[in-house]
Amino acid sequence: MILTTALCGLGLAAQAQNQEVNVVSWGGAYEKSQVQAYNMPFAEKTGIKVNMMAADNPATPLKAQVEAGNVTGDVFDIEVSDAIRLCDEGALVEIDPATLPPAPDGTPAEQDFIPGALRECAVANIFWGTPIAFDTTKFSGEKPSTAADFFDTAKFPGKRGLPKNPKRTLYLALIADGVAPDQIYEALGTPEGVDRAFAKLDTIKKDVVWWEAGAQPVQLLADGEVVMTTGYNGRFFDAMVGEGKPFEIIWDGQYMDMDMFAIPKGSPNPEAALEYLKFATSTEQLANQAKYIAYGPSRKSSAALVGLYEDGKTEMGPHMPTNEEHMKTAVMDDPEFWADHGAELTERFNSWLAAN
The missing domain is CATH 3.40.190.10 (Periplasmic binding protein-like II)
Structure with missing residues (x-):
């Protein structure tokens, strides 16, 4: 993978800084939580710029872009039913769960995600x-x-x-x-x-x-x-x-x-998209999102890390749908x-x- 090589290779940090990833989500407080928990730390860690866009239902522009052969989004936050349908239609990139980061204790991702959270072409981030x-x-x-x-x-x-x-x-x-x-x-x-x-x-x-x-x-x-x-x-x-x-x-x-991250076929920045997806669905980042909004992380290992709201006093557990x-x-x-x-x-x- 070109991006992975660029990120790991010595002296190629500048190349990473020229990369970007376009994420399409749902806007509002949910988007804010993703910017805080995923986008900002990802950009800081990798030097890859994250552009955030909002849609009433991101599956709609995803399908339209793929059908038109003019894909501008790299990662789309979509519902499970849309992830299954779009995968069946050949609109999404398949994702190997073995490539996702393990839990902090080494538990493989396939065992750490809550049942149903891993699909052939998508990875869940939250339960809502x-x-x-x-x-x-x-x-x-x-x-x-x-x-x-x-x-x-x-x-x-x-x-x-x-x-x-x-x-x-x-x-x-x-x-x-x-x-x-x-x-x-x-x-x-x-x-x-x-x-x-x-x-x-x-x-x-x-x-x-x-x-x-x-x-x-x-x-x-x-x-x-x-x-x-x-x-x-x-x-x-x-x-x-x-x-x-x-x-x-x-x-x-x-x-x-559940909401799931998916990468459309024809993504303009496929390597950066995959790196973003892996980072955002890691144990710590999923738990961090719960500081900003009351959605339950899709990984079992994230639950113990969920603590207080960003106000520093509100326990998030009682507000979780899970x-x-x-x-x-x-x-x-x-x-x-x-x-x-x-x-x-x-x-x-x-x-x-x-x-x-």
Whole structure:
């Protein structure tokens, strides 16, 4: 590999300084955490400049760039289902897990990453959740505490925020309707289960404000446009702890997923991209990211290194979606299920949205 040789070779440091890597991620507080934990120390260590770009969903420009034969990004932060699909389509570079750095105690990367975190063409960096958050100032008496409360507009009046996609709405409707977390996909795999989910969504449809980008739920809450909304837990944490917003998280029925780093075929800086991916998914760097945002590291060896938030006083453990208590009613993303059923459920969801 040219870059590895350049970095290791004597007297070639200047060559490394001329290298750069273009990373496409999701923006906001998440991007800030990556800049602090990955980009800045990587640039300092290697002399390779890191350019950060944001997208509502980085998989979209990745696919478009590859299909157009004009790839400008080197590393893309994408969801598991997109990583599997794009790999199958031949859009991504395969990554040998044996080349990834081991844990500090020497445990091979293949044994150190949490199950499911290593894919043929991608390596996970974080586990994240989509829980419910509410504005505490909007409820003077009893406060909502469950997924069922999200759907109870009589007891807890006010607008709700939901993402405009079936993956993170249909499951929540079933949770609120009494389906056990470990039976969600079984239910969604049947016509009866799908009908049940949409019937539950019907009960709040007129009260829903739909969001599409990660920054929107926090803004909707802050502006008072909704009293409750689902959203990415790291964004809520940043608003609550970083900005002092009067929000509270309901972990009941959170939807859990992973984000993964992938390198597109045709990357303009493939060697630098691979070096960045290895560095960013090492034990220490994954743990360091948790200083800036409440997402769980994808390596087992990182957990013990997770400590305080950057304020020096907030313990990050209780805010992690991977906290044992928060996992009790969590629903883990099933990319295989969505590969099989995503198209039909999206079509029905869009038709349901368009109907009066």
